[in-house]
Amino acid sequence: MNGGKGRALTEGQRAERRLGLWLCAPAALIMVVVTGWPIVYSVLLSLQRYDLRFPEDKAWIGLSNYATVLTSEVWWNAFWVTLLITVVSVAIELVLGMLLAFAMYRAIVGRGLIRTVVLIPYGIVTVAAAYGWKYAWTPGTGWLAGLLPEGSAPLTERGPAIAIIILAEVWKTTPFMALLLMAGLAVVPEELLRAASVDGATLWQRFTRVTLPLMKPAILVALLFRTLDAFRIFDNVYVLTNGSQGTGSVSISAYHNLIGGLNLGIGSTMSVLILVTVAIIAVVFIIGFGTAAPGSER
Amino acid sequence: MAEIVLDHVTKRYADGTVAVDDFDVRIADREFVILVGPSGCGKSTTLNMIAGLEDITEGELRVDGRRMNEKAPRDRDMAMVFQSYALYPHMTVRENIAFPLKLAKMGRAEMDERVERAAGLLDLAPYLDRKPAALSGGQRQRVAMGRAIVRDPKAFLMDEPLSNLDAKLRVQMRTSISRLQKSLGTTTVYVTHDQTEAMTLGDRIVIMRAGLIQQIGPPQELYDHPRNLFVAGFIGSPSMNVLPARLEEGLLRTPIGDIPLRGRLRRATEGPDVPRDVIAGIRPESFEDASLVHDTDQGGTFTGTVDLLESMGPEKLAYFTLDTGAVRSEHLAEAGGEEAGEGCQLVAQLDPKSGARRGAPVRLWYDTQAVHLFHPKTGENLTER
DSSP, X not given: OOSOTTXXXXXXXXXXXXXXXXXXXXXXXXXIIXXXXXXXXXXXXXXXXXBTTSGGGOEEOTTHHHHHHHTOHHHHHHHHHHHHHHHHHHHHHHHHHHHHHHXXXXXXXXXXXXXXXXXXXXXXXXXXXXXXHHHHHSTTTOTTGXXXXXXXXXXXXXXXXXXXXXXXXXXXXXXXXXXXXXXXXXXXXXXXXXXXXXXXXXXXXHIIIIIHHHHHHHHHHXXXXXXXXXXXXXXXXXXXXXXXXXXXXXXXXXXXXIIISXXXXXXXXXXXXXXXXXXXXXXXXXXXXXXXXXXXXX | OOOXXXXXXXXXXXXXXXXXXXXEEEEOTTOEEEEEOSXXXXXXXXXXXXXXXXXXXXXXXXXXXXXXXXXXXXXSOEEEEOTTOOOOTTSOHHHHHHHHHHHTTOOHHHHHHHHHHHHHHXXXXXXXXXXXXXXXXXHHHHHHHHHHHTTOOSEEEEESTTTTXXXXXXXHHHHHHHHHHHHHTOEEEEEESOHHHHHHHOSEEEEXXXXXXXXXXXXHHHHHSOSBHHHHHHSSSSOOEEEEEEEETTEEEETTEEEEOOHHHHHHTOSTTOOSEEEEEEOGGGEEEGGGOSOTTSSEEEEEEOSEEEXXXXXXXXXXXXXXXXOXXXXXXTTTOOOOXXXXXXXXXXXXXXXXXXXXXXXXXXXXGXXXXXXXXXXXXXXXX
């Protein structure tokens, strides 16, 4: 970049910079209004005792909401459940998504059909799909519950319920993962794979030694998107269990406190903690990007 | 080291397109064979079939007598150099060169030694720890060569390895590839569309067009005795001049004068299938400034006005426009002949001492014994059959 600090700008450069700022301004303003202010407002709320049932008790109490949440067993349970759902579902999605991406990318016959079929789950509204899963696993009416031994109600038991939440999440978002990964596959030059096969690589070696390293940035982007989404999981949990039997995610907890419990202080504190966690995840991934660009000089 | 036999090999795609038609060549051990032709002639497809990157529809590929058709590329023990070099961007030069050895599970010590030796041979030693992105075009090309020679394969397959280099580097690399191949003695099949590369590198040239082999032979043979108009137009730079000509009572009437039909020209025109209108071909270097020739009787002369004069140093190229229509032939269009302009173009390669000047008339002598006659329809060289 030229025109760094301490270097005098020419009149033209200054005009260009001014124009750039003006062009950005509308977008920046909208971002501040719809994103920036709510975040600031949440942070402000999280520093107050503010329960809509007892509005007269409203007061600034510093960080004591954070102390309350971070020492609460309910919060930590929700946190670990969310982390479990995130890690397991994203891992499964990565593997399945990679397989689907290959199928979509390499298909010779019926490519259009395969791509369409693969993308169907992603096109269905999450809540509608979640209800589909819920009915399927409900004893008496569900076709999947019917496959289980008599008297089992998987959605009412913690382990099976979490597994079903993961299943619903994987089913719903694997196509998205596959799409992102397919874009990454397209980045790998065909000639490199040909060179590798002449060099003596098997199909698996071509994948692990050429395709995967070159796809690394695309994989990281896909993982980042999906991890951030998965950590904020709400719809599937809300419909399938609504957080009962200790299956609630952090978003469900925040929602219950905010909307159900009308406790704006505690609910906002949880929202801010979710934001912080998500930010940490993003930073870790972005540090990963820095070392991932193929061909970059060490 | 290996003998490679392509026994009536054909490549036909699912839609019926025939990319390579009945390719039949025996490549001897240690031989350097060039596949040359315009784009889409099937030369790269042929190379890919040898490498195993494309299936063979019909015919057989044998290496040292063993059928290879069904073998995977990795089981053929051939090394390939691609036009794009196909270097692995995430690996250093060392890792790139060592990649085939690593896949072959070679021991660390031997691997290092071989990589060092290949790098030494190609002047890559200082760059071993760099990534390809930090190398120049010529260095990348050498890494691709290194990756090929390091495994000591049965054959080198090269697909236009020099076409991404600038002109000077290309000439440099051309000689080093030639030297390398001679010293290693590895059978090499080299694909190019550049006739200069074909002429300078190969022991033998296979010239292809639309999937069909046009002629096979050593460079000089193709140059001196092109079997048809396509080969004549493709080999040689500047290209052979082609002129409309007519056979009349013991004479060949051409825009540069009448040539008596004697000796080989007469024999060439004797057949019953020879039409009266033919195409005459004469190479630029078969001309000379008549004032520099002692005995102008041993050939023809013609006077023309120089359109354009290019001084190349060791020679001068004089361009003329003859007031007759240019020869139009499907056999020439593909060979990349200069068909610009309406009139019939003629190029003469003259001695630098020639006094020819642009816009001034000059009297030229030409060697009538060097004239080729081609059949206007089939393109066959009548003087070479």
